[in-house]
Amino acid sequence: MEYVVEMLNITKEFPGIKANDDVTLQLKKQEIHALLGENGAGKSTLMSVLFGLYQPEKGTIKINGEEVKINDPNDANKYKIGMVHQHFKLVHNYSVVENIMLGVESTKNGLLDYSVAREKIIELSEKYNLRIDPDSLIEDISVGMQQRVEILKMLYRDAEILIFDEPTAVLTPQEIEELMKIMKNLTTEGKSIVLITHKLKEIKKVADRCSVLRKGKYIGTVGVKNTSTSKMAEMMVGRPVNFGVDKKKANPTDVVLEVKDIVVEDSLSRKLRVNNVSFCVKKGEIFCVAGIEGNGQTQLVEAITGLERCKGSIFLNGEDITNTSIRKRNNMGVSHIPEDRHKHGLILDYSLEYNLVLQEYFTPKFQKFGFLKQKAIRENAEILINEFDIRSGQGAITDARSMSGGNQQKAIIAREVSRDTDLIIAVQPTRGLDVGAIEFVHKELVELRDQGKAVLLISLELDEVMNLSDRIIVMYEGELVGEFDPLKTTETELGLYMAGSKKKKKEVKHSGKSE
Amino acid sequence: MENQNKKAKKFSFEAFFTGKIFLDIASSIFSIFLGLLLGYLVMYFINPEYATSAFKVVIGSWKQIELSGTQSFNIGEILFRATPIILTGLSISFAFRAGLFNIGVVGQFTVGAVAAIYVGVKWTFLADVLGMNLHWPVALLAALLAGGVWGAIPGLLKAYRNVNEVVAGIMLNYVGMYLSIYFIMHNIFNPTYARALSVEPSAELPTWGLEKLFPSPNMNIGIILALAAVIITHIILYNTKSGFEIKAVGFNRHASKYAGINENKNIALALIISGAIAGLAGAIVYLVGGKSFAVIAVLEPQGFTGIAIALLGLTTPIGTFLVGIFYGVLQYGGYLIQGDLLGGFKPEIVDVIISTIIYISALSLFVKMYLKKIIKYIGNISKPKAEPKAEPKAETKKGGDE
Numbered sequence: 001m002e003y004v005v006e007m008l009n010i011t012k013e014f015p016g017i018k019a020n021d022d023v024t025l026q027l028k029k030q031e032i033h034a035l036l037g038e039n040g041a042g043k044s045t046l047m048s049v050l051f052g053l054y055q056p057e058k059g060t061i062k063i064n065g066e067e068v069k070i071n072d073p074n075d076a077n078k079y080k081i082g083m084v085h086q087h088f089k090l091v092h093n094y095s096v097v098e099n100i101m102l103g104v105e106s107t108k109n110g111l112l113d114y115s116v117a118r119e120k121i122i123e124l125s126e127k128y129n130l131r132i133d134p135d136s137l138i139e140d141i142s143v144g145m146q147q148r149v150e151i152l153k154m155l156y157r158d159a160e161i162l163i164f165d166e167p168t169a170v171l172t173p174q175e176i177e178e179l180m181k182i183m184k185n186l187t188t189e190g191k192s193i194v195l196i197t198h199k200l201k202e203i204k205k206v207a208d209r210c211s212v213l214r215k216g217k218y219i220g221t222v223g224v225k226n227t228s229t230s231k232m233a234e235m236m237v238g239r240p241v242n243f244g245v246d247k248k249k250a251n252p253t254d255v256v257l258e259v260k261d262i263v264v265e266d267s268l269s270r271k272l273r274v275n276n277v278s279f280c281v282k283k284g285e286i287f288c289v290a291g292i293e294g295n296g297q298t299q300l301v302e303a304i305t306g307l308e309r310c311k312g313s314i315f316l317n318g319e320d321i322t323n324t325s326i327r328k329r330n331n332m333g334v335s336h337i338p339e340d341r342h343k344h345g346l347i348l349d350y351s352l353e354y355n356l357v358l359q360e361y362f363t364p365k366f367q368k369f370g371f372l373k374q375k376a377i378r379e380n381a382e383i384l385i386n387e388f389d390i391r392s393g394q395g396a397i398t399d400a401r402s403m404s405g406g407n408q409q410k411a412i413i414a415r416e417v418s419r420d421t422d423l424i425i426a427v428q429p430t431r432g433l434d435v436g437a438i439e440f441v442h443k444e445l446v447e448l449r450d451q452g453k454a455v456l457l458i459s460l461e462l463d464e465v466m467n468l469s470d471r472i473i474v475m476y477e478g479e480l481v482g483e484f485d486p487l488k489t490t491e492t493e494l495g496l497y498m499a500g501s502k503k504k505k506k507e508v509k510h511s512g513k514s515e
Numbered sequence: 516m517e518n519q520n521k522k523a524k525k526f527s528f529e530a531f532f533t534g535k536i537f538l539d540i541a542s543s544i545f546s547i548f549l550g551l552l553l554g555y556l557v558m559y560f561i562n563p564e565y566a567t568s569a570f571k572v573v574i575g576s577w578k579q580i581e582l583s584g585t586q587s588f589n590i591g592e593i594l595f596r597a598t599p600i601i602l603t604g605l606s607i608s609f610a611f612r613a614g615l616f617n618i619g620v621v622g623q624f625t626v627g628a629v630a631a632i633y634v635g636v637k638w639t640f641l642a643d644v645l646g647m648n649l650h651w652p653v654a655l656l657a658a659l660l661a662g663g664v665w666g667a668i669p670g671l672l673k674a675y676r677n678v679n680e681v682v683a684g685i686m687l688n689y690v691g692m693y694l695s696i697y698f699i700m701h702n703i704f705n706p707t708y709a710r711a712l713s714v715e716p717s718a719e720l721p722t723w724g725l726e727k728l729f730p731s732p733n734m735n736i737g738i739i740l741a742l743a744a745v746i747i748t749h750i751i752l753y754n755t756k757s758g759f760e761i762k763a764v765g766f767n768r769h770a771s772k773y774a775g776i777n778e779n780k781n782i783a784l785a786l787i788i789s790g791a792i793a794g795l796a797g798a799i800v801y802l803v804g805g806k807s808f809a810v811i812a813v814l815e816p817q818g819f820t821g822i823a824i825a826l827l828g829l830t831t832p833i834g835t836f837l838v839g840i841f842y843g844v845l846q847y848g849g850y851l852i853q854g855d856l857l858g859g860f861k862p863e864i865v866d867v868i869i870s871t872i873i874y875i876s877a878l879s880l881f882v883k884m885y886l887k888k889i890i891k892y893i894g895n896i897s898k899p900k901a902e903p904k905a906e907p908k909a910e911t912k913k914g915g916d917e
Contacts, residue, residue: 307772327775336773344773349766354759358774367756374754 002065004029004192005050005081005161010059012045017393019045020056023218025194025211027161032183032193034203034224036236037213038434039406040391043196046213047163050194051083052076063161082154083163088146092139097121099138100153117156124155129185143293144175151182162186163194168202169431172292173462173495180206198236198434200229201463212236237436247446250470252282255318256333256422256454257304262312264299264478273299274310275478281423286445286455288469290462292498296478297458298339301427304456305329305336307344317422330359335416339427339458341405345412348401352392353381355400356415388414406437413444424448427458442468462491476500539829542882546827547841550872557867558860565858572857573848573865589847591731597843598737599624602744602796603821604828604835606789609748610680611830612758613785614765619669619684620793621818622691623662627794628801628815629695630654630661632808635714635801636703642717650717655740655798662794663787665691670786674779680786688814696810704810711808720802737799742836744792749832751788761785793818823873845869 005027012020020042027033037043048054050061052070060067063079070076076083090099101117121134130148138146147167154162164183168176183193183206195207203210203224210227212219212235219235233241257280264274274296281287291297303310306326313322321329330336338344346355357366357377366376381396390410392398400408409429416424426445430438445468449455459465465472465486472484474497481503484494496502551574559566575593603620610617617623634641634654641650669683699711720735752758763771764781771778796817801808824842828834849865851857875882 305773325775325777326772327777330775338773343767343769345770347763347767347770350763358763358770361759362756370756371754372756372759 082159554868591729601839604824607825623793627658628797631798635718658798666790
């Protein structure tokens with residue numbers, strides 16, 4: 001059997017942990033090979049080794065049967081390895097052509113020559129069916145298109161081995177569909193693909209074989225066709241995984257949060273980010289705001305939590321909190337699991353224990369006469385670390401920055417949930433998390449609901465929306481376009497509303513009063 | 516077991532050497548070392564014969580100073596020179612913790628000094644209040660207040676109008692300087708010397724017997740005040756609720772807002788405290804007998820030196836204190852090497868050394884990167900060698916025991 005890439009017995013250590021422990025990955029020509037594993041399982045490390053960003057302590061890398069040493073990404077380019085990173089590496093105010101030729105610019109008499117590059121790009125996009133306007137600016141095109149630019153960038157450099165790092169995390173269901181087609185297309189044209197992911201559905205759909213990593217160790221490689229998703233999940237997590245969300249029928253009671261005619265205006269462009277949205281969330285239900293990223297959900301949450309000013313009115317347990325300070329709202333019973341963990345959720349340069357008291361350090365429990373009670377803070381951290389199984393290098397004193405994404409999220413959830421508030425606002429709480437962690441978050445949210453708390457969930461993942469919520473509204477371009485019962489609707493229907501091709505007029509009206 | 520223990524130790528060892536704290540300190544020390552080396556080279560070119568002995572004096576070699584006979588070694592002189600720099604450095608460090616670059620420290624220093632001098636010259640009634648001399652404490656208080664007000668201006672502008680504190684600070688340095696000259700000319704001017712009047716003896720900082728401990732004509736409680744300021748700011752930053760908030764705002768404004776911290780209040784507060792500390796520095800320099808404020812349009816240098824000291828001290832209060840003392844040693848050395856017995860160097864040589872250190876420390880990121888690489892390289896070389904060696908040894912030992 002011939003392999004285009006073989007990574008044999010790779011071991012990569014970082015101070016304190018073995019990120020890869022005797023890992024083997026063999027990529028056949030023209031296959032899509034999924035690399036599956038939880039967060040922190042070592043997938044990215046392994047690919048960084050292949051891409052020349054890290055040097056392994058042990059193990060060999062063979063390209064087309066020949067042993068090679070990859071010292072830096074330039075070497076990787078030389079061996080025709082290309083990578084689409086999870087966070088795109090594009091210059092936003094450059095055009096598509098400029099981005100693609102960046103680093104391998106074609107010149108004529110010492111001046112940039114766009115026409116050569118342009119032609120090649122058009123040729124490539126036709127060959128691989130990657131339609132794109134070469135002259136538009138990156139900031140003007142959608143995320144899905146940006147991803148195409150990244151793919152073209154690899155192809156432009158004649159890459160044969162393509163690495164996709166969590167490529168679907170930022171895409172809409174329709175865009176994911178397209179990407180799958182593109183990937184299939186690429187392999188029929190002779191490319192070989194490594195797909196890093198933890199979404200089993202996608203693996204099942206597109207991959208040929210699948211290698212599983214768990215905690216840095218190599219678990220095995222299986223053919224996707226004759227392996228069930230639950231088997232793969234078990235390999236990844238190390239125990240049987242429950243995919244469905246176990247929950248009883250919701251039993252909503254009193255209204256906790258009421259939002260009336262909320263309007264949020266962008267301070268710069270004067271565009272209406274949220275346009276006249278009204279709804280209410282009751283105790284004992286999970287209320288979900290679905291929608292494609294950038295349709296006003298972020299601004300809606302910022303208005304409710306007080307991070308942004310808004311018109312309209314917001315009531316918490318009947319009390320008007322429209323103009324109340326953030327601190328006051330938090331104390332009155334709002335927990336917020338924010339969308340952006342690094343921007344809002346954590347102070348990365350603070351230790352875990354400090355981050356765990358971020359919402360409570362000023363209470364008598366943790367301070368006296370203005371002096372922090374270090375001992376109480378440490379105890380609080382230890383209790384939460386135990387209860388929520390937050391893993392980190394040095395326990396309570398670990399810098400939040402050095403923790404893995406999943407554990408950072410766990411820390412935020414631990415902090416917000418332990419405050420015992422009436423309303424929990426969870427914005428994409430499972431973004432970037434692995435199956436095990438997702439299961440944990442979902443369970444936690446359902447449990448909170450069953451305890452009689454109101455949960456406001458904002459999610460882009462249709463699976464999550466359908467499985468978790470008791471009521472769904474869809475936002476499109478800042479407006480509320482429909483309200484649904486998850487038991488009576490389908491993903492396709494939601495998808496159509498999310499994409500703006502359908503709109504329910506009458507149902508929206510009943511909740512909104514015109515000013 | 517033993518082997519395992521060793522391995523575990525080695526691990527933490529490498530983690531320590533590539534850790535943030537070690538690299539930060541190492542890069543500061545590296546900058547200092549390189550600065551000294553360059554200073555020595557310059558001295559060597561000027562006067563090769565005396566360069567070595569004079570250099571030893573600069574870096575505070577006790578023996579050399581006494582051998583040269585210029586003066587006996589004097590800690591008091593060092594502390595006297597270090598005090599204002601420790602305070603201006605502390606001022607910078609404190610603001611830095613809130614993510615602010617308080618370049619306005621110069622202006623705050625100046626207005627603090629002038630406020631203290633004004634009280635020291637005019638408010639003589641304070642010399643005897645119910646048998647207590649309140650003159651110098653009130654003068655200090657005036658300096659704290661004036662510095663705080665001068666820090667509040669960029670602080671409030673930054674917090675509520677998002678005006679860059681560096682721009683506001685630089686402008687206010689000049690405003691402070693010219694305003695001070697104007698104020699002195701109209702209130703406390705001494706036309707014979709074209710300087711401000713000297714403060715009354717009752718407003719001079721007392722010595723509290725320190726002059727016996729460290730015999731120097733310049734010794735006063737300034738160093739104690741500086742040390743107290745260092746300890747207080749350290750406690751504020753690391754043990755209090757306010758410190759928690761100030762650092763949180765410095766690290767991540769967005770997350771602070773999310774957590775309900777009033778980030779505007781904390782930004783303003785950080786610059787007010789920073790300004791007050793700078794004002795205190797100004798007071799300590801001028802509440803000294805025989806010292807008078809020169810009425811010339813030049814920015815006071817202590818503020819800018821403070822920036823360098825703060826950066827070298829890793830913008831922590833304690834680090835700033837230590838580096839400040841080191842600066843005092845250099846300054847005193849620079850003063851001593853003017854003597855003929857040491858070759859008659861100019862004291863400016865010390866400025867060359869310090870500016871080199873600052874220059875190198877500005878490259879600290881670069882230095883850190885290379886240090887990390889070197890340490891890793893050493894780690895990689897020593898590892899494969901050490902392991903195979905250790906194992907057979909352990910085995911033979913075991914065999915022997917059996």
